[in-house]
Amino acid sequence: MSPERPLYLDHNATTPVDPEVVDAMLPYLREHFGNPSSAHPYGRRAHEALEMARAQVAALIGAKPSEILFTSGGTEANNLAIRGTAEARAERRHLLTSTIEHPATTLPCDALEWRGWRVTWLPVDAEGRVRVEEAERALDAEGAETALVSLMHANNETGVLQPVADVAARAHRHGATVHTDAAQSVGKVPVDVNALGVDLLTLVGHKLRAPKGVGALYVREGTPLRAVTLGGGQERGLRPGTQNVPYAVGLGVACELAGRRLARGGSAALGALRERLWAGLREAVPGVTLSGQGAERLPNTLHVRFPGVRGGAVLAATPEVAASTGSACHDGGESASPVLRAMGIPEADALGAVRLSLGPDTSPEEVDRAVVVLARGWRQVAG
Incomplete structure (x- = not known):
């Protein structure tokens, strides 16, 4: 990588x-x-x-x-x-x-x-x-x-x-x-x-x-x-x-x-990888939160909110990972995703969002490496 x-x-x-x-x-x-x-x-x-x-x-x-x-x-x-x-x-x-x-x-x-x-x-x-x-x-x-x-x-x-x-x-x-x-x-x-x-x-x-x-x-x-x-x-x-x-x-x-x-259990395998990613981030980034935690979710999707920073800044500081935020840029500024607003998530919290979505070829080693570099990027931005 x-x-x-x-x-x-x-x-x-x-x-x-x-x-x-x-x-x-x-x-x-x-x-x-x-x-x-x-x-x-x-x-x-x-x-x-x-x-x-x-x-x-x-x-x-x-x-x-x-x-x-x-x-x-x-x-x-x-x-x-x-x-x-x-x-x-x-x-x-x-x-x-x-x-x-x-x-x-x-x-x-x-x-x-x-x-x-x-x-x-x-x-x-x-x-x-x-x-x-x-x-x-x-x-x-x-x-x-x-x-x-x-x-x-x-x-x-x-x-x-x-x-x-x-x-x-x-x-x-x-x-x-x-x-x-x-x-x-x-x-x-x-x-x-x-x-x-x-x-x-x-x-x-x-x-x-x-x-x-x-x-x-x-x-x-x-x-x-x-x-x-x-x-x-x-x-x-x-x-x-x-x-x-x-x-x-x-x-x-x-x-x-x-x-x-799906017949081979692909959903369960993706779900296990997603939970591995979430467990790693939760340990490495104090205060990180998970969107939709209490609901049934796609097995490949982890939508997290990094505390005290903007999700775009974390990704910019982590070129080793290609992922997305839900925020939109308008005239040089950022606004929170309409989805997170609809969920009642405060603007400052919502701006820290990053969506991490896995695929059938994603490996456990890649997930573990993603945790390391994303946590490093968060610390760098958070100061």
């Missing part, structure tokens, strides 16, 4: 592409270049590969292959889910989401609010978990007016898993469609669309060792949805445009590999 090639602890931002994924993609970047909508052998070969990938994605989340739409990534999938539901269910004018969603959810919801929709922004508790009773209260108040509930499965910063199944059950009693952004959770923990009870689910390639620029939207059979872009009839007419076959192939293989890792 060196400043030129630091230890990568930012897998929630993006993941390295698995070598098996690259190998699977290459033939479709070289000889199998056909358009999957074409009837000749080149097109048929591409179409077969596309349908194989669709089946691989579906298998990971307990869906039918026909329920998988390929997209350019999570942002497009979320927009199609939210805006497409609004178009299809325009007789209802209310939607429900949370205060800790990714901008790919909050901004489409904002846009609908500007168009006259009523949006209920569900609060979270001190652990960063949506309150189910608040969702139930909002649904009871709006009655038959709620078109959509969109609730992320796991928060990208804290890793806290949300009560999607509980909220979905209540939403369906009111006739609402339910969407979950599962970009951070698919491949890290078992995700089953039927166990969650969702009608729409977003997953993202670059979060599970496929390339950037590909994702998928699960659409349960019979779910009302309209296209938000106009063009050809690809992807059941809901996502027009010639499919990106090499990247869809890569996503399919990445999903198959993720399923194998």
